[in-house]
Amino acid sequence: MMHVRRTFSHxxxxxxxxxxxxxxxxxxxxxxxxxxxxxxxxxxxALAQTDQLLRAKPRDPQLRFLRGIALTQEGKREQxxxxxxxxxxxxxxxxxxxxxxxxxxxxxxxxxKARAALEMAIRTNPSYATAHENLGDxxxxxxxxxxxxxxxxxxxQTASVQPKLELIQGLPQLGxxxxxxxxxxxxxxxxxxxxxPAPSPASAPPPPPPVASPVAAPAxxxxxxxxxxPAPxxxxxxxxxxxxVTTAVQTWASAWGNKDLNTYFAAxxxxxxxxxxxxxxxxEADRRARITGKTSISVKVxxxxxxxxxxxxxxxxxxxxxxxxxxxxxxxxxxxRKVQGRWVIVRETVGQ
Numbered sequence: 418m419m420h421v422r423r424t425f426s427h428x429x430x431x432x433x434x435x436x437x438x439x440x441x442x443x444x445x446x447x448x449x450x451x452x453x454x455x456x457x458x459x460x461x462x463a464l465a466q467t468d469q470l471l472r473a474k475p476r477d478p479q480l481r482f483l484r485g486i487a488l489t490q491e492g493k494r495e496q497x498x499x500x501x502x503x504x505x506x507x508x509x510x511x512x513x514x515x516x517x518x519x520x521x522x523x524x525x526x527x528x529x530k531a532r533a534a535l536e537m538a539i540r541t542n543p544s545y546a547t548a549h550e551n552l553g554d555x556x557x558x559x560x561x562x563x564x565x566x567x568x569x570x571x572x573x574q575t576a577s578v579q580p581k582l583e584l585i586q587g588l589p590q591l592g593x594x595x596x597x598x599x600x601x602x603x604x605x606x607x608x609x610x611x612x613x614p615a616p617s618p619a620s621a622p623p624p625p626p627p628v629a630s631p632v633a634a635p636a637x638x639x640x641x642x643x644x645x646x647p648a649p650x651x652x653x654x655x656x657x658x659x660x661x662v663t664t665a666v667q668t669w670a671s672a673w674g675n676k677d678l679n680t681y682f683a684a685x686x687x688x689x690x691x692x693x694x695x696x697x698x699x700x701e702a703d704r705r706a707r708i709t710g711k712t713s714i715s716v717k718v719x720x721x722x723x724x725x726x727x728x729x730x731x732x733x734x735x736x737x738x739x740x741x742x743x744x745x746x747x748x749x750x751x752x753x754r755k756v757q758g759r760w761v762i763v764r765e766t767v768g769q
Contacts (some may be wrong), residue, residue, distance in 0.1 A: 451483050460490035476742050478508050485517060494521050505537070508743055509707060512538035512545045519551055528558045540695070542767045658725035662753055665760040666718060666732050669751075674716040676708050686754060686761040711740040728755040 447470055454463035464487035471480050485500035498521050504514040515538035522531040532555045538548035665684065672680035682701060691700035708714065717737040724731045732751040738744070752764040 448479055448483070451480075451487075455483070455486055455490065458490070460487045463487045464491060474742065476507070478504060478511070478743050482514065485514070489517070489521065494524065497521055510541055511743075511745075512542040512548060515541065516545070516548050516551060519548075519555065523551075523555060523558065526558075528555050528562070531555045532559070544767050655725050658730060658755075659723045662723045662725060662730045662732055662760050663721060665753065665762075666721060666723075666734070666751060669762065670716040670718050670736075673708065674714050676711075676714060678705060678708065681708070684762055686756060686763045689762055690764045713740065715739045729753070730755075730760065 447466070451463045451466050454460070454466070464484065467480055467484040467487060471477065471484065474480060481500060481504055485497045485504070488494070488497035488500060498518060501514040501518045501521070504511065505518065508514070515534045519531040519534040519538070522528070522534060532552065535548045535552040535555060538545055539552065542548075668680065669684035672678075672684065681704075687697075689697070691697060695703065715738070719735040719737060721732060721734040724733075730753045732753060734749060735746060736749045737746050747767055750766045751762050752766075753760045754763050755761075
């Protein structure tokens with residue numbers, strides 16, 4: 418249906434456009450050509466081109482992702498599931514393969530598997546709106562199954578269950594084949610209308626003649642015009658805090674890139690909130706496995722903006738990440754707190 422087609426095609430566009438940020442010009446053109454073929458329904462040609470390029474770059478995540486899309490459009494869903502499953506194993510930090518796995522599982526009415534895949538996508542990127550939206554659809558499908566079982570087990574529940582079931586059955590179906598990719602144009606912003614010019618004194622109508630009053634009205638003193646309030650002055654920027662937070666962020670990124678796990682974990686507060694529903698111990702084990710499993714890692718912090726406020730601070734920046742063939746660029750926000758003279762991370766968010 419239309420709802421899921423839109424979210425599925427959005428997942429494709431997100432990964433391929435991210436890939437172009439770090440791809441060579443030659444491969445960027447190849448990605449664009451394959452994406453164009455997929456957008457017009459020429460999935461067989463897209464699949465042939467993808468397979469040809471993969472002979473030279475068999476681990477390229479963008480090409481493998483596009484191959485999964487092409488297989489899906491060709492109706493070869495089991496092969497597509499195998500492609501996306503392998504991508505989640507090789508690149509567990511990418512949420513898009515999890516999302517597309519969920520769509521494929523839902524198309525087979527395997528809603529428990531779809532739910533698990535979407536929860537992994539959200540754990541990887543808590544700000545991934547597409548996965549949240551699809552997870553809502555999966556919960557609706559699971560609810561529909563539960564309501565049907567309730568009716569089968571006890572027909573007396575029809576009055577209370579049937580309206581809920583009809584409401585859920587009216588929702589769009591998850592698991593449809595993705596529609597062609599449509600990149601929305603930026604909305605036009607209408608310019609504010611210019612104020613109408615005031616009439617010139619020459620064209621203004623003459624004032625009416627004064628009307629004599631038999632009784633003179635008492636003179637009323639004009640109220641004094643209050644002096645304008647002084648403009649508020651901006652709070653002074655704590656330059657020392659900005660410098661200290663900047664150093665903390667750069668140290669964190671450098672430790673990540675150098676796989677210096679002691680320094681990396683020390684950059685987080687002891688009560689830092691991990692993404693998803695992991696405990697701190699589970700999160701550290703997961704991060705340790707992901708970082709040490711990479712041959713090389715590069716983490717660059719670009720356009721860093723630090724906003725300190727007392728013993729708290731927010732750092733917003735663009736993170737350029739590469740590990741082997743994977744290259745991504747995303748917005749990230751770190752919330753930090755000053756603890757015993759050190760700035761440490763208490764929360765991190767991707768996409769903001």
